Amino acid sequence: MSRISALVVARNEEARLPACLASLAQADEIVVVLDRSTDRSAEIARAQGHRVVEGAWSLEGDRRNAGIDACGGDWILEVDADETVPPELWAEIRRVTAASPHAFHRVRIDNHVGERLIRWGWAGSFGTTLKPILFRRGAKRWRPQRVHPGLDWTGTEGERITAHGIHHALDRDISDMLRRLDRYSSAKAADMLAEGRIGSLPDNLRRFVSRFFKSLIGRGGWREGGWGLLLAFCTGLFPLLSHLKARLEPERHRPE
Template structure:
């Protein structure tokens, strides 16, 4: 029996990037596109490509991703963001794996680009990664109710990471775009911190700034990327510290109730 594969895209106003993302998913048996508070032409683009479109408004990233997973009808699901492209080699590897894997989920390798520059080293923490758990059996994956980088709950065992091809991730257009992403991520994380009732401490987040920056630059070999590695280390370390400072210094702006 041939197992069916669903490709899931969750996006918001990604009309510019969506066509190339969809074009690389022709190997899937089904494409589901979840559009969150989208006002551009994304719905028409996805429909024209043969995708099933679900539109709505979700405050939490985890909630909208779970909505998309629930809508998939395949035996396996591959999650792809609109700024990612499945390489031809990865597409072949995915079909091979789902045909024979006894496991519930697999990590997928990622090649990260800033503009047209491939940065192989230095990705760490919550600011970027070279491997993502995106290929999984139906029912195996559940996102937690958080705004940014929500946690995951799994059912079943993890299999080996896929070895051929990669998700081509167009992370940022340039340095300005990278810094905007840092601002956007830290704002969402500040809201999660306030909602949790525990924003942490200045001392703890200063320590995380240093440790995460060190991990990015040294442990993850960001130094191999030259000055780009310094920038990645800074952003990786700054993410939790900036999130904490926003939650502490501007609590009302990030969801804290009025006294």
């Protein structure tokens, strides 16, 4: 039977980490990567006998690669501290890893804002309902970027695991969603400045419109009513706001 490592990447998540770790109990190994954490996260993980990797990474891609390198399983399931894996999904994961000839599989993500499950409208870089988080060791590498880093793969993609999904406590409420938009766009502005490519205002205005309608119409956000409208707005605004931050306030967002 293939050994599965569960990888959790977190920062100051002592409130949500216990539930996340409990949901990963069926893994053969749990590795917790803590980036500049100052709370009890390390104590919580070590008390349960899990491997803890602590450090300070300015790039999300580097932080996640450090966690991948620390895993010893044949397969890796990569989750965040605000995610929990239900038992039904573990049965699917075991079934797939026992027979799959492929390098990675996408897993369904059930995104919640507060207690509300929002199934429709996720698009672009603001949220997704499928993530390639189950993969063979050595198949996945993150690129050195701050927010939503790109991925490099070795091997082919297998079946999508969609019968059951990971519970993702994405945002606590609307204000939390808007704060996330602010954080993401600041990190993206830093990446754009570091790469020397901030784009143009007309191009990003077009991206705002195309992403807005992709979320609202193409991805079915209209089914969610006002929540879908809000999600479409945030999805469209993310690249435009990132561009404006890089263009208008480069001194605040340029990496050191």
